[in-house]
Amino acid sequence: MSKGKDRAAKARQIVADQRAAERRRTVTLWTSVAVVLVLFVAGIVGYTVMSGKDEGKLVTPSVAVDEGTAFAVGSGPVVVDVYEDFMCPACGNFETTSGPTLKNLAGAGKVTVRFHPVAILDRFSNGTEYSTRAAAASAAAAQEGKFTEFHDVLYANRPEENSDGLSNAKIIELAASVGLTSDTFVTAVNEGTYQPWATKVTETFSDRHYTGTPTVVVAGQKLDNPTTEALTAAVTKAAG
């Protein structure tokens, strides 16, 4: 009789199916546990890397204004906030086209320019973090009363993105060319004294929900397109 054999085959099949299902359940359970663990560990790694970043001791330049995050040029009634990265090409263009106007307005006592040297382009200097080094060096220059001169010479020698940026030695050499030769300055550049401060300026910038450089804010109003005309018009309007 084939009926008995048929039943036996069916029974074997059912047992095999059950075993397979059991195995699937076990595998699914443990692989799921493994996945959750892996993702959890990855998250912890990210958190640890972030909080473990040695940001060093924050040294705020005593001459800094705006909660210690900017350097003021001029003392006019209209406040113009300029957020710039020393490596950013658009900032270079802004300096070339609108820099003189800005200085004239400050010189004429119409505006107070507050320069915020932010460092958002560190990843474009082959790991040398030029943006942070340059911003930190500008703080050292400000402390010596030479912010504007140093700022201008750095923009005149702005390195292209995805280059190594200027070395500390080159930064010191350029500073010397504008009369900035003090040991305090040289030491601050070499030791990166103000680098944690540059990070703080950048975080303040992001915290204010600014995302790009140059960001130009006239009397609290961000200019959508910071051309010289827009800048002059905004200053005139703010002056009333």
Added chain:
Amino acid sequence: MLRITMAGNLSGTDSDYPKVTMETSRQTRMTVAWPWIGTAARLGLAAVWLIAGALKVGDLAASARAVNAYQVMSYDTAKVVGAVQPFLEIALGLLLLIGLSTRLTAVISALLLAVFVAGIASAWARGLRIDCGCFSSGGELGRGESTAYGVDIARDLAFLALSGLLVWRPRTRFSLDGVLLGEK
């Protein structure tokens, strides 16, 4: 996978073994094709996460700023999210690459992508001018650069479709799942 059905004794032979009957050829073709389509989806999604994570992991501060640019959380929270996200993306990519618990990793991928789509849509709706930071450390959008929210969302929806496919059909070739389940 070929479906094994009980053919019983219909053929009149006295075999102990169930017969393998071919279903209609079109169904068979799909049965054979699905694991391969799934494999392509799995490896594609793995590449997406690995690339997205790798492009961010080198500059966690920038990643934090990209998250903060969405203006949906405090800067301190954005800092944590920005640091954790690239590592999660890389881990997800690796898990998909080896094919461990494909269905679960696909579900998690889908959830993450849904959050990203919601974030981009919200930035769009609020009129923010930001780079989505999907495949970069984002945030900064240069002068004259325009936003690409529509394209970003369409792309994320395509990735979401890949995830959905894997949730639906998680059995793929060359996967650790397959090895553990004793499949070929």
